[in-house]
Amino acid sequence: MTITVAFVIVVGVILVGGALYRRWDEAAHLRVTDEAGTSRAVPALSIFESRQVLTHPTWLITLALLTTLTTTLTLMEPDGSIPHDAPVTWFTVIGIPVAALALVVSLHRIGTRARRRTEEIEAATPTAPRARTVALLIACWSPLPIMVGALATGVITSQLAYSNMPPLALWHVVHVLGFLLAGVGGAVVGVLLARWLPFAVAPLLGIVAIIWLNNGVDHLHPRFRWLRVAVESDYGGMFDVRPVGWSAVFIVGLILLGACLAVWRHPARPMLFGVTTSAVLVIVATGWSMTRSPSEAEIADRVDLLERPTAHQHCESRGIMDYCVYPGAEGWIDAWDPAARGVLSQVPAGYRPARLEVVQRTTVGTYPYLAEVVGAVDPARAWPADGKLHPPLWLEDERTPDMTVAWQAAATAVGLPPATDWKRPSGCLAGGQARLTLAHLLAGRATATTADALRRKAGNVRAEVSWNQPVAMDLQYDYGEQKTPPGGNEATGHELLAADGRTTREYIAVAGATGWGSDLVAAELLMDADRARVDRAIEAHWAELTDPATPTSRLTELVGIDPASSAGNAAPLIKVSESSACP
Amino acid sequence: MSATIRIRGVSKRYRSTCVLDGLDLEVEPGVTGLLGPNGAGKTTLLRILATVMAPDSGTVDLLGRDPGKDADRIEIRRRLGYVPQETGIHEDFTAFEFVDYLAILKELTNRQARHDEVRRVLDVVGLSDVRHKKLRRLSGGMRRRVVIAQALLDRPELLVLDEPTAGLDPEQRLRFRETLSSVSAGATVVLSTHQTTDISALCQRVVVIDAGEVRFDGTPGELTSTAAGRVWVADERQPGSSIAWVTGEGRVRNVGTAPPGAELAEPGIEDAYLLLVGSTSDAAEPAA
Numbered sequence A: 001m002t003i004t005v006a007f008v009i010v011v012g013v014i015l016v017g018g019a020l021y022r023r024w025d026e027a028a029h030l031r032v033t034d035e036a037g038t039s040r041a042v043p044a045l046s047i048f049e050s051r052q053v054l055t056h057p058t059w060l061i062t063l064a065l066l067t068t069l070t071t072t073l074t075l076m077e078p079d080g081s082i083p084h085d086a087p088v089t090w091f092t093v094i095g096i097p098v099a100a101l102a103l104v105v106s107l108h109r110i111g112t113r114a115r116r117r118t119e120e121i122e123a124a125t126p127t128a129p130r131a132r133t134v135a136l137l138i139a140c141w142s143p144l145p146i147m148v149g150a151l152a153t154g155v156i157t158s159q160l161a162y163s164n165m166p167p168l169a170l171w172h173v174v175h176v177l178g179f180l181l182a183g184v185g186g187a188v189v190g191v192l193l194a195r196w197l198p199f200a201v202a203p204l205l206g207i208v209a210i211i212w213l214n215n216g217v218d219h220l221h222p223r224f225r226w227l228r229v230a231v232e233s234d235y236g237g238m239f240d241v242r243p244v245g246w247s248a249v250f251i252v253g254l255i256l257l258g259a260c261l262a263v264w265r266h267p268a269r270p271m272l273f274g275v276t277t278s279a280v281l282v283i284v285a286t287g288w289s290m291t292r293s294p295s296e297a298e299i300a301d302r303v304d305l306l307e308r309p310t311a312h313q314h315c316e317s318r319g320i321m322d323y324c325v326y327p328g329a330e331g332w333i334d335a336w337d338p339a340a341r342g343v344l345s346q347v348p349a350g351y352r353p354a355r356l357e358v359v360q361r362t363t364v365g366t367y368p369y370l371a372e373v374v375g376a377v378d379p380a381r382a383w384p385a386d387g388k389l390h391p392p393l394w395l396e397d398e399r400t401p402d403m404t405v406a407w408q409a410a411a412t413a414v415g416l417p418p419a420t421d422w423k424r425p426s427g428c429l430a431g432g433q434a435r436l437t438l439a440h441l442l443a444g445r446a447t448a449t450t451a452d453a454l455r456r457k458a459g460n461v462r463a464e465v466s467w468n469q470p471v472a473m474d475l476q477y478d479y480g481e482q483k484t485p486p487g488g489n490e491a492t493g494h495e496l497l498a499a500d501g502r503t504t505r506e507y508i509a510v511a512g513a514t515g516w517g518s519d520l521v522a523a524e525l526l527m528d529a530d531r532a533r534v535d536r537a538i539e540a541h542w543a544e545l546t547d548p549a550t551p552t553s554r555l556t557e558l559v560g561i562d563p564a565s566s567a568g569n570a571a572p573l574i575k576v577s578e579s580s581a582c583p
Numbered sequence B: 001m002s003a004t005i006r007i008r009g010v011s012k013r014y015r016s017t018c019v020l021d022g023l024d025l026e027v028e029p030g031v032t033g034l035l036g037p038n039g040a041g042k043t044t045l046l047r048i049l050a051t052v053m054a055p056d057s058g059t060v061d062l063l064g065r066d067p068g069k070d071a072d073r074i075e076i077r078r079r080l081g082y083v084p085q086e087t088g089i090h091e092d093f094t095a096f097e098f099v100d101y102l103a104i105l106k107e108l109t110n111r112q113a114r115h116d117e118v119r120r121v122l123d124v125v126g127l128s129d130v131r132h133k134k135l136r137r138l139s140g141g142m143r144r145r146v147v148i149a150q151a152l153l154d155r156p157e158l159l160v161l162d163e164p165t166a167g168l169d170p171e172q173r174l175r176f177r178e179t180l181s182s183v184s185a186g187a188t189v190v191l192s193t194h195q196t197t198d199i200s201a202l203c204q205r206v207v208v209i210d211a212g213e214v215r216f217d218g219t220p221g222e223l224t225s226t227a228a229g230r231v232w233v234a235d236e237r238q239p240g241s242s243i244a245w246v247t248g249e250g251r252v253r254n255v256g257t258a259p260p261g262a263e264l265a266e267p268g269i270e271d272a273y274l275l276l277v278g279s280t281s282d283a284a285e286p287a288a
Helices: A002-026 A042-054 A057-075 A088-112 A120-123 A129-140 A143-159 A170-196 A202-216 A245-263 A272-290 A296-307 A332-344 A372-377 A404-415 A434-444 A448-464 A517-528 A531-545 A552-561 B042-049 B070-078 B095-105 B109-122 B140-151 B170-183 B194-203 B220-225 B269-277
Strands: A314-318 A321-325 A355-361 A513-516 B005-014 B017-027 B029-035 B057-062 B080-083 B158-162 B187-192 B205-212 B212-218 B231-234 B241-246 B253-257
Touching: A002 A170, A002 A202, A002 A245, A042 A088, A042 A129, A042 A143, A042 A170, A042 A314, A042 B205, A057 A355, A057 B269, A088 A143, A088 A170, A088 A202, A088 A372, A088 B170, A120 B095, A129 A245, A129 B158, A143 A170, A143 A296, A143 B212, A170 A202, A202 B080, A245 A272, A245 A448, A245 B212, A245 B253, A296 B187, A296 B241, A296 B269, A314 A332, A314 A552, A314 B205, A321 A332, A332 A355, A332 A434, A372 A434, A404 A434, A404 A448, A404 A517, A434 A513, A434 A517, A434 A531, A434 A552, A513 A517, A517 A552, A552 B231, B017 B080, B017 B205, B017 B212, B029 B042, B029 B194, B042 B057, B042 B158, B042 B187, B070 B080, B080 B140, B095 B109, B095 B140, B109 B140, B109 B170, B140 B158, B140 B220, B187 B194, B205 B269, B253 B269
Parallel strands: A321 A355, B029 B187, B029 B205, B080 B158, B158 B187
Antiparallel strands: A314 A321, B005 B017, B005 B057, B205 B212, B231 B253, B241 B253
């Protein structure tokens, strides 16, 4: 069953079920509803109903819960700093969908309040039942400013709690917009169900249908985004042919259609035909725009973006550094350059690279590329082992936008592969090697934020007792999982790559090498050790320390610290094979 | 004074049951009471007067308009106040919210003026002090008064009240009489009740309906006078009485055809009503 068929079935069940219920109800009960009446009361009634919506217990409880939940999740970050989109993400991913489902119930309860209670009194007033439905539909928008306010509360709280949180960007607004519209959509569904299925269990069935449509039907299909009520920020972008903004328009179309279907419960008017038709056209047009197959030219363009990134990027040189970034990421160079320089300044002059190239590159695992693009791209060209630094397009942890470049610069300096490549999609293993610990140390000492990043990562190792497990100085992925495929075998080099519709394919990570958790803890200890002594050891023993045969213990021994007391002595969980070992 | 309600040959059936059968009625401004046993068609007639139900046949003219036409029906509703026989309330609303909601539906859209009017009608029914209480916290009598309050919004020209005093205690019923007499000046009030004392106290005119037909139409005094010479007291139930009961004084009050030489008693409106609709009716209340 396709998602489109499922949607049509759900709508059909509502309309046919509603018609049958009405026939039975009119036969079994005396109904006094009269459709004649005016719409003069709509403005005042909308305000009244908005007040009812905003003070409805279901909504109020949900609002309190979601605000508390999202703020708590944000504040639960253990280290005093948070990703700058965390309030937005928590709120949109958890808060609004729950609120939307609560609004289904609230609006249904409000919309059915007259059933056999005050129906007779209301029928004796000059206001038409249609006007009451329209007022309710207008009131569906009333939670919007409250949801925005709750979001603002979370953001402001986070801003006050965490001094290093960067300001919000415009894309956050776009991202949130779709979810806010989904909240309104939930309310409209409540009104729709109230008008067609005015019995208590209907909103619960509606919630089940919404969840089913979004997650239960055909959700692995490449065109899954059709009918998905919430905009997902990881869709779209330059690698897609379907802009994210269209999804918001699509949701507006769904809201409009839901409203029209609710009003269809009353006798039809010519204008309703027009509005309904318009809503269907908007849904079809935006649905098509979000699900259409790309043309050959579009596929070629997207493949070229992956295979020849520098042809589409902004490039500039700063000293010995050459930077190329995709449009929109130009500002990151300012963050990366001090980090790269900070690393290189610690490398003895004779071993310093003559030039370093930084080319921003996608990380396939988190990008749901179009299936056609995945099929057409040549991985060997898109993700070659070219020795360049390859920061990703998105950083999961934007507290430390410079750590990836710092670590890759350090890796290059000590002779480790800076970035993953097609042949080693999850990097290589250099656990227990002094050069890996040295790379951690150089990167951690580059800037204040990279120092924070290293300490945070080492703190995680201690908290999770992952001394003997693969832990990369990479902020984007959980390498403990990526390095251990199902079955417990060694990493095969073929992880999973996300394609459109969540079809999974090959996977490419970011950091080119991974060590044990104990290497990270050792690097942190070295950061805290006497700086002059550490610098002297690095200066005097660079060649030895960057030899793959030199263990981490040699580096700590040179500085005079004993990492074993804090790092544990357990043997590594993963055996380093010839194929997985770093060159 | 011209009639504000004109009904000619109105009939209404529910499935196979004929509820109203060619009913004719004219009502002028003032308070008109409807009496009749259960199932007589009172509520159906009041629903037709409140425009929430259309007759199967016959003509209805309310306030000079034809409720069969949409535009006229809407205009009638603007000038109408209605208390249904059995109406629920939105228990989560406060008294103020409930009346405010109905005020909006009655097109009182100016917020300040509407709120003033809501406060006025709640004051009229004596609920000002509890207007911000949830309806679920109010007693049954108070809730009934809230429903009455909404009917008084915007000083309606036609007030249709179906058993408005049901559930009210004696004091509240007296207060209701006071309220109704204060709001009925110049308006047409049609009141259905089983409380014959309310009819006597409030109505300039009484109409008795039985089996969908008008059985009596006149003043309460004229209705009472139909029982003259047909009510007597004795020491025991007498042959010829259609209904009899022991009074508080220990004697038996007989209603029916008085035997010669009987000790006649002063008839009441309930005696007349009983004689009119028959002793088998279960609608009559015991004599006060």
